[in-house]
């Protein structure tokens with residue numbers, strides 16, 4: 001039986017990727033809103049697979065909430081459970097732990113969180129990371145707050161409780177002015193759906209319309225699943241307060257130049273989402289085109305490491321004129337395993353999830369296109385599989401620059417010394433992976449693919465790219481207090 005304190009075992013293939021932290025979704029003005037939220041969370045499942053939660057509000061029964069470990073489809077499809085979430089106003093959250101009890105989510109850390117104030121209740125779901133949460137938590141505890149969870153998001157509820165404002169949106173504005181970091185928030189009161197994006201817009205948040213209702217979502221792909229029309233992104237630094245009367249917009253933070261997360265375009269967002277006005281799929285193809293221009297090599301086949309390397313491999317093949325082939329096939333039904341695997345199965349590692357198409361690979365010079373290299377453990381195994389299948393040469397092309405720095409903005413990254421690129425230069429990594437060549441797209445190439453034709457403007461970068469550059473747009477105060485050293489300005 002599955003150990004409830006260790007609900008999912010990340011497959012080795014997933015364990016060597018940066019992981020997006022959470023997805024948020026909210027609906028107002030649609031009967032059985034929680035059913036729409038469940039569908040939206042299902043479409044956002046790639047942003048967090050450990051646990052999910054939904055809160056709804058109904059005039060008769062008040063606030064109702066359900067939080068569960070595991071996939072949305074395994075929990076929030078049960079009629080008996082969904083019937084406990086009535087009402088036309090609902091929010092939800094899917095989680096991969098980046099704070100709180102990391103790696104083994106405790107139920108107390110599963111969002112949405114709830115606070116009861118004199119003017120009514122408020123539920124909050126949060127995607128991202130509060131970079132001064134440790135200091136805030138210490139201060140709040142010293143002043144008498146009693147925390148229920150290990151999550152940084154709970155700070156928002158306690159800060160709201162201490163505000164003297166008379167409405168929940170005003171209290172939330174007070175709280176937001178105290179927090180630093182990167183976050184998108186979806187919250188609800190008895191009559192309002194609230195969405196907030198941090199001043200830099202690091203994490204995404206979309207606004208949609210369905211019939212007479214309104215929808216907030218981390219990504220547009222989750223609007224599509226319920227047939228909602230994508231209206232616009234919630235702007236960086238914007239708070240939207242949505243009621244039956246429509247959308248009110250506020251800007252509680254000092255206005256600043258946006259710095260959305262560039263890794264959303266590389267890997268986190270689904271390829272069928274629209275982000276920053278751009279198709280994520282097309283951006284990934286453009287990255288492949290940039291890679292082919294920057295790092296050509298004579299070869300017979302271009303193969304993606306499925307699934308996230310696929311659009312970039314198509315772009316690379318198109319630009320280079322080298323045939324594209326599905327040289328590696330993913331077993332679609334492995335998912336994450338619910339069983340404790342035996343040692344023998346564990347040793348099969350990547351082979352459980354990926355299989356080499358031997359007939360295609362034998363005697364070929366193969367270009368493998370992947371989205372990123374984090375620890376490099378999976379890349380090594382894939383290279384071995386390709387060579388075992390009889391490839392003559394293996395060339396890795398990576399659709400992001402070397403990941404050298406940890407993310408403190410709500411993405412699960414290994415510590416700096418576990419990132420392959422933080423300890424090795426490109427040639428050392430090539431040697432370590434044992435491939436014939438290894439090249440990463442440049443930061444300028446990535447920016448060009450994301451619509452910045454002149455590349456990265458070092459004095460005014462258009463994106464957060466801290467995991468590649470070490471230039472953190474929000475000071476990671478808690479980490480600095482714990483000894484993390486910021487890179488000296490170049």
Ligand code: SF4
Nearest residue numbers: 261263407464466467
């Ligand atoms: S550090 Fe990297 S992953 Fe984190 S927000 Fe910035 S670009 Fe995204």
